[in-house]
Amino acid sequence: MDIFVLLCLMFTATSAAARGVAFDPKAVDQWFESLSYAKERVTKLHFYFHDIAKGKNPTALQIAQSNITSKSSTSFGSLSMADEPLTVGPELNSTIVGHAQGMYGSASFSEIGLLMALNFVFTGGEYNGSTLSLLGRNPTSKEYREMPIVGGSGVFRLARGVATAKTYLFNVTSGIAIVEYHVTVLHY
Template identity: 65%
Template sequence: MVVATPMVHGIAQGPKEVEDWFQNLSHKKEKVTKLHFYFHDTLSGKNPTAVQVAKANMTFTSPTFFGLVNVLDDPLTVGPELNSTTVGRAQGFYGSAGMEQLGLIMTMNFVFTTGKYEGSTLSVLARNPALEKYREMPIVGGSGVFRLARGIATASTIWFKLTTGDAVVEYDVVIIHY
């Protein structure tokens, strides 16, 4: 009987292999990786990549859309154009959590689908004051190549359409991992 162990670019993912990886952690050196990509959040049209899943009774009378929750599966691309090379997906949810100022709670994973990071993820858990020019959001973990990742994602809106909520956001990510 042959048992195949899932691999993410040379990193075995089975329970025994993960335990072995941790046992050898003291011999590993930390690396700093910088990533740059664009996040395409589309709420309109026939094929939205973010959809509303909950709202409070007061959401649409609130100046901040307080209580609105969207689930997303947004493409991540090399350039700001939607048809540029896709490097992954942003999957998770965001909700309007500020009653007086727009502040989104973001819980999402950057899931890399191509290149040397294919099969790896980075996890973001953050407040996103979406109207500010730059937003700093912590990277709180990762998987695959990015096991034990920690770092910062800086977001900047490139394009936003108020009538639809569609947006393109530029991300610069700096992470420390093994």
């Protein structure tokens, strides 16, 4: 079996299990066979990412650092695990559409450049139970950042695309960052 197909089956099983849906490999096989007839779709999403690094209810926690992180102007070598709310508007109390779950770490000596490995896990509406996977570099000091979408599950099977990020609010004292995301993906 092709490794790509095996990985897709594993991701589909994980996504189905997370939704409480029984995994049916025959259904996935039938879906793959129908791809030659399927039309590729474009979906555009817009949401806000809430990173809260301090306080009573942080959404990201540092889980590791190198022996030079505290001496580095860019926090090089720090690694954080995140479960960040994704909302319709910039206010934390606006409607939650999902969560960004994964990790990010400081990967540059010269600027604050994060390596982002996140799954956007959608929890409502037509995308409920579907995911998009982001893997890329996020130079947070730049006004406009672009990161690749490298996969997806559920509605977003075989997704590929781009996520653009722009900081809406950043407060060093409170440890809060709100980032506006626009995501465009091709999928079946």
